[in-house]
Amino acid sequence: MSLTILRLLESWHGQLGILAVAALVHPAILLRRGKVLSRGAKLAIVLATMLVVVAFGSGVFIYDDYRELVKRDLFKASPTAGLLFETKEHLGYGAMALAVGAAVCALAAPRKAIELRRLSAIAFAGSAALTLAVGVLGNWIAAVWSFPS
């Protein structure tokens, strides 16, 4: 893959991550009272979850090239930033797994299961917090070192 495409994908990955933060806060708010979900609310949950999955997936897609072309130089430029990249990849997986589990819970919960929807709201809030941390770290790491021009 050409470096221009990789830089473009890296940029999209970051933008999708920031969008995912905003999108994940929405279901956390929608579900916090445990009310029965409308069709629009269900759609919002599906879209927010898809967004975080796509953001994670785009990172996975460029990971191999990143490992070959960037990671070693990133550690050389700043060991702290290198270690925070490791933190970022762990947090990214945690955020995605929480969002997927929360979405299944929210969508499957029967009408009377208020508590299950509230638990789902907590999981979405946790996912949003982790995604925010990933976004902040990702921006900083990209500012330290990125794909060569």
Add this chain to the structure above:
Amino acid sequence: MTTTVVHRESTRSSALALAGLAFALAAPSSYLLQRIFERLRGGTFDPSLIVQEPTATFYWRFGIASWSGGVVAIAAFAYAHRTTFTDRARRLWTIALISLPLFWAFLTWRFP
């Protein structure tokens, strides 16, 4: 007859919802266990001496974590079919769901 069918549907939906929560907790926990194992096996290191990794362990780590999360979710689904969702269970789920992201963020920050 209709009541029984609705009840069964409701139980199955609840069990599926709990299975989703089980995945949300089990997959990151499995990931964390693998990472702890890697850290213990590798020992301490100087990050400035890093060389290019020969394999992408991240793919394996999240793949195995997702698989084991799925297995736990299936087990939770089967278990939840036979039990009711009590207040105590709800409290435990709440504590687990709040503490996991905090614990996760702290550990991955201190031990990347």
